[in-house]
Amino acid sequence: DTGVSQNPRHKITKRGQNVTFRCDPISEHNRLYWYRQTLGQGPEFLTYFQNEAQLEKSRLLSDRFSAERPKGSFSTLEIQRTEQGDSAMYLCASSLLINWQGEGEQYFGPGTRLTVT
């Protein structure tokens, strides 16, 4: 088990371009979360999946953002028509829902740092 991985680690893009990030969770984990962290702030929840189903999206996730987890394994987060305000660290976490009463802790990947110029 190599933990949660995210690619790329860094992305620099020009305003208006589209970007896509990938997250590979711990293999047996059925829940996957996306968070965004800006400098000097704590992470903010964006969205989460249970298996392939996207169960909640934050109001922070504008129409330009879309996330998928097509086979219940890896997930992608796409940002269309990037804006300078999208510059942030995008964090992915995964966890294992064991039963209706318990969920293990979230394990985080190293993040993808996006810079929009």
Added chain:
Amino acid sequence: AQSVTQLGSHVSVSEGALVLLRCNYSSSVPPYLFWYVQYPNQGLQLLLKYTSAATLVKGINGFEAEFKKSETSFHLTKPSAHMSDAAEYFCAVSGVNAGNNRKLIWGLGTSLAVNP
């Protein structure tokens, strides 16, 4: 609704001194509480968690935290600071009900500096 307040965005201690990082929470449901640490250019690592069992929780690297419901607090402590403890520390809260989203609600973080 849930929220977390971390008192003090920057804390500085001397090596060997007591570390105390403060966290207060607000939650309309029984909370799960977490402390994570983030080193520069690295991801978030779980230090410890409270999940309605023992109120005094021991974590990695000598850290511990005590859940005090009456004070809605979950302060993080370490008896003796080490230079390697210098990092950003985040307190987070989530709901208990596994049927709901277990999204973490985060504090703004406390940057810990350890002076030689």
